[in-house]
Amino acid sequence: MLRWIVFAIVYIVVGLYALQALKTATRYPWVYYLFIAVSLLVLGNFVYQFTWGAAPGRVLSRPKSYAFGLMLAFFTFQLITILFLFSEDIFRVVSALYHKLTGNTRTFALPERRKFLSLLGLGIAALPFGALLYGMYKGKYNxxxxxxxxxxxxxxxxxxxxxxxxxxxxxxxxxxxxxxxxxxxxxxxxxxxxxxxxxxxxxxxxxxxxxxxxxxxxxxxxxxxxxxxxxxxxxxxxxxxxxxxxxxxxxxxxxxxxxxxxxxxxxxxxxxxxxxxxxxxxxxxxxxxxxxxxxxxxxxxxxxxxxxxxxxxxxxxxxxxxxxxxxxxxxxxxxxxxxxxxxxxxxxxxxxxxxxxxxxxxxxxxxxxxxxxxxxxxxxxxxxxxxxxxxxxxxxxxxxxxxxxxx
Structure with missing residues (x-):
């Protein structure tokens, strides 16, 4: 059970980090709530199928497979998104330190995220996300x-x-x-x-x-x-x-x-x-x-x-x-x-x-x-x-x- 708790914490932290890109890219709150709801549903189904699900032992049932496939798609989307956020955050921290140390600002303040980078990260992350969903819907019988x-x-x-x-x-x-x-x-x-x-x-x-x-x-x-x-x-x-x-x-x-x-x-x-x-x-x-x-x-x-x-x-x-x-x-x-x-x-x-x-x-x-x-x-x-x-x-x-x- 401990491994599932650790995995859930990691998944939620990564998801919250990726959420920052959505908040920068759009000002519509329903988009944030939808992202959170779907992400939690995917996580809940994944944990359920691999713990209390119907398939015994190590048998990889269809529900387990689809739970894994959806988790893979969403986790990939989040990871690629945060790669862009993280690279930008490094620049933001360095920039804030520079301005603080050179006396340009009295307090340590991070610059705002750039909408362009968030949109770029979300767009690139959407490619493997869409491909993985397509592979589940059509690709497996192509x-x-x-x-x-x-x-x-x-x-x-x-x-x-x-x-x-x-x-x-x-x-x-x-x-x-x-x-x-x-x-x-x-x-x-x-x-x-x-x-x-x-x-x-x-x-x-x-x-x-x-x-x-x-x-x-x-x-x-x-x-x-x-x-x-x-x-x-x-x-x-x-x-x-x-x-x-x-x-x-x-x-x-x-x-x-x-x-x-x-x-x-x-x-x-x-x-x-x-x-x-x-x-x-x-x-x-x-x-x-x-x-x-x-x-x-x-x-x-x-x-x-x-x-x-x-x-x-x-x-x-x-x-x-x-x-x-x-x-x-x-x-x-x-x-x-x-x-x-x-x-x-x-x-x-x-x-x-x-x-x-x-x-x-x-x-x-x-x-x-x-x-x-x-x-x-x-x-x-x-x-x-x-x-x-x-x-x-x-x-x-x-x-x-x-x-x-x-x-």
Missing amino acids: FQVLNYELEFEDLPDAFDGYRITQLSDIHSGSLDDRKKVEYAVNLVNEQESDVILFTGDLVNNLATEMAPWKDLFSTLKAKDGKFSVLGNHDYGDYVDWETEASKRQNLEDLKLIQRDIGFDLMLNESRYLQKGNDKVALVGVENWGRGGFKKAGNLKKAAATIDKNDFKILLSHDPSHWEDVVLFDDTHYHLTLSGHTHGMQFGIEIPGWVKWSPARWRYKYWAGIYKEKGQFINVNRGLGFLGYPGRVGIWPEISVITLKKKA
């Missing part, structure tokens, strides 16, 4: 189809032009608009890819989260099948289970749901895609992640039944596995498909110009196609969302990868 064409010298001839649709990080427990999700599923089917590969995090925590969506995702179609692996959230590690048995049952239920959807779940296993006499090996590992994430993936076990000379596609949820393990393995994996990062659901991407997200501070390979040691990886930005219930600049992604034989 689905993008990203097409990639990758060339390989040793691609089997029959697979020249082979199309792969990669999905990742559905996080069904966060989804809340069936029509939008149905649009995404139809968008996947419109690609008419040869195979669909899903790289983990079907749910946030509980297998039951998928119940309202199972029938919809079972309509995903690909002529050569649908294959999947588990992500870190699929194991139920972020729930305070009453018994270990209930946690194991949750995972078994999730495996059954994947089967009902039509996914061939690979648990440190491999499969072959066959076209005539040519074949491509699919290798699927369980989650392996750096920095405290579950390390159930076993690359050697997963590849035990394939030939070292096969053309290989690896499904591994966390791109840190590729960076730390796959690139240094004796076996050459031509293409690895990952997800996990979500691109932090926030950033700026202008193809050919800018590609930035806070995700790059944690992951070297955080979104899109990378090539190292003659091996490719695609880090899918994810179809769903988690934590902050929105996306800004890093939109939900459907990856379509075309394999080409290099001339």
